[in-house]
Amino acid sequence: MSTDTIDDTDRTPTGGFAAEPVSKVGDRVFSGLSRGAGIIILVTLAGVAMFLVWNAMPALTASSKEIGPGGDEGNGKGFLSYVGTLAFGTVWAALLALLIAVPFGVAIALYISHYAPKRLSRTLGYVIDLLAAIPSVVYGLWGIFVLAPTMADHVYPWFSDHLGFVPMFSGKVLASGRSMATVALVLAVMILPIITAISREVFLQTPRLNEEAALALGATRWEMIRIAVLPYGKSGVISGAMLGLGRALGETMAVALILAPANVYSLKLFTSQNPNTIAANIALQFPESTGLEVNTLIATGLVLFAITLFVNLMSRRAARGNIF
Amino acid sequence: MRISSKRLIATAIVASLALAACGGDDDTTPAADEPAADGMAQVSGTLIGAGSSAQAAAMAAWQAGFQATNPDATIEYDPIGSGGGREQFLAGATDFAGSDAFLKDEEYQTSIDRCVGDQGAINLPHYISPIAVAYNLPGVDSLNLTSAVIAGIFAGTITKWNDPAIADANAGAVLPDEDINPVHRSDESGTTENFSDYLAAVQPDIWTFGKVKAWPDGIGGEGAPQTSGVVQALKAGEGSIGYADASQVGDLSVALIGVGDSFVAYTPEAAAKSVEVSNRVEGRSPYDFGFSLDRTTTEAGVYPITLVSYHIVCLQYDDQAKVDLIKSFMEYAGSEEGQNAAAAAAGSAPISADLRAQLLESVNAVTLAG
Numbered sequence: 001m002s003t004d005t006i007d008d009t010d011r012t013p014t015g016g017f018a019a020e021p022v023s024k025v026g027d028r029v030f031s032g033l034s035r036g037a038g039i040i041i042l043v044t045l046a047g048v049a050m051f052l053v054w055n056a057m058p059a060l061t062a063s064s065k066e067i068g069p070g071g072d073e074g075n076g077k078g079f080l081s082y083v084g085t086l087a088f089g090t091v092w093a094a095l096l097a098l099l100i101a102v103p104f105g106v107a108i109a110l111y112i113s114h115y116a117p118k119r120l121s122r123t124l125g126y127v128i129d130l131l132a133a134i135p136s137v138v139y140g141l142w143g144i145f146v147l148a149p150t151m152a153d154h155v156y157p158w159f160s161d162h163l164g165f166v167p168m169f170s171g172k173v174l175a176s177g178r179s180m181a182t183v184a185l186v187l188a189v190m191i192l193p194i195i196t197a198i199s200r201e202v203f204l205q206t207p208r209l210n211e212e213a214a215l216a217l218g219a220t221r222w223e224m225i226r227i228a229v230l231p232y233g234k235s236g237v238i239s240g241a242m243l244g245l246g247r248a249l250g251e252t253m254a255v256a257l258i259l260a261p262a263n264v265y266s267l268k269l270f271t272s273q274n275p276n277t278i279a280a281n282i283a284l285q286f287p288e289s290t291g292l293e294v295n296t297l298i299a300t301g302l303v304l305f306a307i308t309l310f311v312n313l314m315s316r317r318a319a320r321g322n323i324f
Numbered sequence: 325m326r327i328s329s330k331r332l333i334a335t336a337i338v339a340s341l342a343l344a345a346c347g348g349d350d351d352t353t354p355a356a357d358e359p360a361a362d363g364m365a366q367v368s369g370t371l372i373g374a375g376s377s378a379q380a381a382a383m384a385a386w387q388a389g390f391q392a393t394n395p396d397a398t399i400e401y402d403p404i405g406s407g408g409g410r411e412q413f414l415a416g417a418t419d420f421a422g423s424d425a426f427l428k429d430e431e432y433q434t435s436i437d438r439c440v441g442d443q444g445a446i447n448l449p450h451y452i453s454p455i456a457v458a459y460n461l462p463g464v465d466s467l468n469l470t471s472a473v474i475a476g477i478f479a480g481t482i483t484k485w486n487d488p489a490i491a492d493a494n495a496g497a498v499l500p501d502e503d504i505n506p507v508h509r510s511d512e513s514g515t516t517e518n519f520s521d522y523l524a525a526v527q528p529d530i531w532t533f534g535k536v537k538a539w540p541d542g543i544g545g546e547g548a549p550q551t552s553g554v555v556q557a558l559k560a561g562e563g564s565i566g567y568a569d570a571s572q573v574g575d576l577s578v579a580l581i582g583v584g585d586s587f588v589a590y591t592p593e594a595a596a597k598s599v600e601v602s603n604r605v606e607g608r609s610p611y612d613f614g615f616s617l618d619r620t621t622t623e624a625g626v627y628p629i630t631l632v633s634y635h636i637v638c639l640q641y642d643d644q645a646k647v648d649l650i651k652s653f654m655e656y657a658g659s660e661e662g663q664n665a666a667a668a669a670a671g672s673a674p675i676s677a678d679l680r681a682q683l684l685e686s687v688n689a690v691t692l693a694g
Binding site: 069144148149152172174175176177178256257260261262263264272273276284285287288289290291 | 377404405406407408411503505510511512513536538540541542544545546547548549553556557560561562563564
């Protein structure tokens with residue numbers, strides 16, 4: 001930038017040029033407040049991390065015989081064996097939910113941004129946002145009383161009968177439907193709003209010129225979306241998906257209410273043997289835990305914290321377009 | 325280093341409650357506010373307990389019943405689980421503990437240090453609850469299950485409803501060619517502990533997992549949280565069978581349990597009898613009523629799958645007000661009135677008149693340290 005060019009940002013609101021930066025009391029107060037808020041967030045995060053590490057230490061350093069089910073009597077199998085299936089279940093459930101929710105979320109977002117009539121799109125967007133306002137315990141109750149029995153009666157048996165050769169669909173269908181498939185469906189509904197909302201916003205921001213250029217070249221509406229809208233919105237979709245993944249990883253009540261847990265590594269979706277998630281396991285076991293059992297649960301919380309942190313970092317990078 | 329934040333919080337709460345209680349004691353209440361004493365000695369102050377969640381519903385009934393006659397007394401009870409209850413009691417944070425298991429030997433030794441004097445703590449079995457084996461099998465209204473069949477079903481070795489072992493004990497019943505779906509608690513629980521204790525005692529060759537609080541890995545079955553979750557899973561899944569507190573099974577069908585040559589339905593009387601045929605644990609105070617439940621009894625009319633939950637109290641306290649409170653509340657909980665209140669609220673089995681009289685003697689043995 002050459003020195004004789006005057007940048008607009010140097011102008012004061014009245015249009016003149018200030019000899020020195022304006023600094024009134026309000027300015028200093030506001031900058032102080034916002035800096036304070038920023039620092040408090042960092043301190044809180046550090047505090048949570050320290051709490052987790054400090055309280056997890058006894059479980060991480062104890063002899064493996066004391067950790068896990070039966071640890072009271074010295075029959076435990078150790079922390080890694082305990083947290084392994086939980087971490088697996090957490091990631092597996094969240095990935096399944098993502099697999100279901102992303103195509104739906106993107107399709108809904110495209111419909112709202114490019115297909116639906118104006119009035120309908122506004123209503124639809126509002127309804128989708130409303131989904132995010134439903135408490136997760138309500139999703140859990142709906143899942144266990146409505147979704148699980150319905151799916152177990154009408155849907156899962158069909159998959160099991162016709163696609164049973166696929167490992168995921170094999171095994172005996174659990175009659176109450178409290179299986180991984182139901183959890184994944186409920187989680188998918190729960191993360192749908194955030195994926196839809198973020199995708200919709202980025203699709204709406206596609207430069208009008210790009211879209212019109214595509215149409216002028218003879219593209220149909222679908223082709224226009226494919227060559228103009230989707231590439232432009234890709235990073236938004238990815239960061240929306242990552243945020244959804246973060247929520248699915250940490251979801252507690254819905255999973256705790258629905259899932260029939262067992263301490264196993266299993267990819268099967270319909271059986272009674274499902275790996276539990278970390279958050280749901282803490283909710284399940286905490287009320288009657290004492291001493292080292294509490295430390296063990298907090299240590300699993302630390303693992304969840306690490307997983308979530310990793311996902312969030314990835315989503316940051318994805319939003320900047322540094323991966324994929 | 326083993327810091328339990330939950331315990332810290334609980335201790336803080338307990339401490340603040342205790343402070344509040346002390347503050348109340350210091351007040352000189354005008355005599356006019358005192359309810360007229362009509363024969364029964366009224367007590368006042370705050371009694372703090374924690375422990376078993378199994379007796380939480382009964383405890384609510386006891387609190388209400390006790391405070392109706394002693395409006396100046398407050399009973400606090402935190403259902404944090406039996407292990408936590410004993411831990412807090414032995415640490416001196418609470419006045420009494422609720423526990424689904426009597427004090428272990430080493431815990432009894434600790435209690436001698438914890439309590440004033442040298443007599444330690446005693447176990448009072450104030451809550452006896454039958455554990456029902458409930459099932460969901462339309463068309464089969466009555467089911468006889470021998471202990472071997474129950475152990476086989478829950479250990480995963482009997483997997484079909486029309487298994488010959490089940491059919492043998494149920495002549496005339498039409499058993500479907502359906503898979504059995506055994507339902508168990510997914511959280512740690514005193515119910516699981518007592519149920520597995522029964523299985524391990526009667527069929528150690530089939531149920532090889534011993535007495536466990538958490539369901540063992542690798543034997544399958546559907547896990548469900550808390551008693552309500554088990555009942556819900558049973559209702560939702562045809563072909564399911566599970567164990568749950570008898571008062572909570574609602575309209576599910578309940579199996580008759582093989583004892584000796586007959587099959588016994590759970591009734592309060594049959595459950596209360598399971599304590600009478602059992603031996604008291606040895607090496608304790610003569611006032612202690614910890615029972616090693618005899619699950620293998622063949623005596624007719626005894627229901628062997630029961631959960632006994634205790635109140636654990638010191639034999640000596642250093643404060644007369646506390647002694648009065650403990651005696652008064654424990655006397656009420658073990659009285660006919662208290663037992664009936666618990667039965668109405670929680671579906672427990674009232675203890676027999678005999679045991680009631682013995683427990684009253686134990687309660688009366690609680691004294692001020694001399």
